[in-house]
Amino acid sequence: MTDVHIVGAGIHAFGRHDESSGLDQGVFALRQALDDVGLDWDQMQFGFGGSSAAGNADAVMPRMGLTGMQFINVANGCATGGSALLSGYWAIKSGEFDLGVVVGFDKHPRGAFNAEPSEWGLPEWYGQTGLMLTTQFFANKINRYMGLHGITPTALGRVAEKAYENGAKADHSWRKQPVDLDTIMGSQMVSDPLTKYMFCSPAEGGVALILASDRKMRELGLAGPKVKGAAVRTRVAGSFEVFAPSLEIERGPSPTQIASKAAYEMAGVAPGDIDVAQIQDTESGAEIMHMAENGFCKDGEQEQLLADGATRLDGTLPINTDGGCLACGEPIGASGLRQVYENVQQLRGRADGRQVEGARLGYSQVYGAPGISGVVVLEA
Amino acid sequence: MPQRPIAEDLIRQTAAGPRLLGGRRCSDGKVVFPLPQGAEGAQYEAMELADEGTLWSFTVQRFRPKSPPYAGADTDQSFKPFALGYVELAGQVIVESRLKVEDFADLKVGMPMRMTQVAFPTVSDPDTFTYAFEPA
Numbered sequence: 001m002t003d004v005h006i007v008g009a010g011i012h013a014f015g016r017h018d019e020s021s022g023l024d025q026g027v028f029a030l031r032q033a034l035d036d037v038g039l040d041w042d043q044m045q046f047g048f049g050g051s052s053a054a055g056n057a058d059a060v061m062p063r064m065g066l067t068g069m070q071f072i073n074v075a076n077g078c079a080t081g082g083s084a085l086l087s088g089y090w091a092i093k094s095g096e097f098d099l100g101v102v103v104g105f106d107k108h109p110r111g112a113f114n115a116e117p118s119e120w121g122l123p124e125w126y127g128q129t130g131l132m133l134t135t136q137f138f139a140n141k142i143n144r145y146m147g148l149h150g151i152t153p154t155a156l157g158r159v160a161e162k163a164y165e166n167g168a169k170a171d172h173s174w175r176k177q178p179v180d181l182d183t184i185m186g187s188q189m190v191s192d193p194l195t196k197y198m199f200c201s202p203a204e205g206g207v208a209l210i211l212a213s214d215r216k217m218r219e220l221g222l223a224g225p226k227v228k229g230a231a232v233r234t235r236v237a238g239s240f241e242v243f244a245p246s247l248e249i250e251r252g253p254s255p256t257q258i259a260s261k262a263a264y265e266m267a268g269v270a271p272g273d274i275d276v277a278q279i280q281d282t283e284s285g286a287e288i289m290h291m292a293e294n295g296f297c298k299d300g301e302q303e304q305l306l307a308d309g310a311t312r313l314d315g316t317l318p319i320n321t322d323g324g325c326l327a328c329g330e331p332i333g334a335s336g337l338r339q340v341y342e343n344v345q346q347l348r349g350r351a352d353g354r355q356v357e358g359a360r361l362g363y364s365q366v367y368g369a370p371g372i373s374g375v376v377v378l379e380a
Numbered sequence: 381m382p383q384r385p386i387a388e389d390l391i392r393q394t395a396a397g398p399r400l401l402g403g404r405r406c407s408d409g410k411v412v413f414p415l416p417q418g419a420e421g422a423q424y425e426a427m428e429l430a431d432e433g434t435l436w437s438f439t440v441q442r443f444r445p446k447s448p449p450y451a452g453a454d455t456d457q458s459f460k461p462f463a464l465g466y467v468e469l470a471g472q473v474i475v476e477s478r479l480k481v482e483d484f485a486d487l488k489v490g491m492p493m494r495m496t497q498v499a500f501p502t503v504s505d506p507d508t509f510t511y512a513f514e515p516a
């Protein structure tokens with residue numbers, strides 16, 4: 001079977017853009033990705049696209065050109081972008097196509113996502129009594145983890161400090177100002193132990209990636225990182241997920257743990273081989289727990305690793321080199337693709353100001369509701 | 381004590397005190413909370429859950445949740461932060477609950493907890509209560 005490569009990448013800066021619709025931002029990213037490699041839209045044989053709150057992804061077609069190509073809208077919760085990429089990967093891997101595009105864009109209202117109990121199959125009282133907030137889930141999960149594994153609030157602060165430091169160095173990020181540890185720790189408490197600066201916000205943005213088979217890439221005289229492993233997995237019984245009035249006493253693995261394992265096996269690499277990683281940081285605690293869930297350390301080792309700066313740009317395993325969700329915000333349709341975009345830039349040596357020297361293996365993991373995780377391993 | 385529970389089939393008043401109403405799945409005995417309603421409920425038999433357990437995790441809600449779905453009678457100004465978390469009922473299930481505690485700093489994972497009831501006036505009914513757990 002053929003290998004699949006990412007030969008082109010485009011992005012519309014994340015953040016708040018009152019003048020642009022989500023669709024505008026998706027189209028911008030598509031055009032930039034095509035320009036990146038000097039290809040035309042009518043050369044694209046397929047498209048997979050996702051948007052959670054900004055309309056249909058295939059609304060890019062009239063703007064880009066009605067070429068008759070196969071285009072499929074992807075909707076898969078917080079892993080929408082990651083799922084679009086996986087769909088494109090299989091489309092080429094199967095031998096059916098050899099050149100196509102995946103796109104993700106979004107534009108969310110300000111503030112935390114509103115949740116309706118009935119849409120989640122939950123009773124009204126659950127929302128009425130104030131138990132239906134995603135922020136509470138994240139706080140509950142990290143609070144237990146901190147108690148069991150000796151993680152301190154300072155470690156949470158260090159994750160956010162690093163995020164804003166890296167975000168200030170990435171053109172496509174939203175938050176451009178470094179924030180010092182004291183400010184992060186002293187900012188408004190949202191849901192203990194997580195403060196305002198430890199949470200990401202819903203945002204806007206768009207990302208597009210052009211995929212090609214190994215043969216097509218060479219035929220066109222292009223180059224780009226190889227997709228070495230890719231997997232999306234969902235929750236199993238005993239996984240702690242958002243909006244759960246009850247949990248089973250017998251705990252199970254998280255969707256991230258099983259997606260991660262599958263992607264490593266597919267890629268034939270181990271966590272220790274990874275040079276740069278983008279992992280889901282909806283809030284600071286998520287990055288800490290995901291360090292372990294993705295195999296980069298054992299539970300509890302994060303405290304020392306963060307104190308040593310191991311995950312900073314000059315550390316032993318740089319994590320979220322563009323500032324992650326904390327500094328870029330989380331437009332659901334685009335967020336997972338942003339991680340892959342950042343790894344593509346890192347592996348092509350184009351991450352100006354935040355380049356991890358000599359990076360050859362890039363790892364990304366997107367996670368979210370209702371308990372879904374998508375992992376991609378790229379090789380330069 | 382207020383007159384009405386926030387929902388039917390959530391809390392059962394017994395001679396020994398109030399109990400949360402869970403469900404035991406007929407096919408394999410798996411325990412869930414709350415008791416599933418409607419078509420799904422046919423696969424479960426109602427069971428009174430234990431009123432004592434241990435704190436599994438917790439947090440504090442620091443700002444007034446968005447309405448809807450939140451239906452508290454308070455306002456952004458009058459809202460008082462409340463603790464919530466998960467309580468493990470040995471051999472049954474881990475339930476999410478409001479936590480009644482004088483000082484949030486007293487909460488520790490693993491501490492013994494006991495079920496209670498707390499007033500929860502809503503926008504449509506000032507005379508409502510819901511369940512909670514408090515340190516035992």
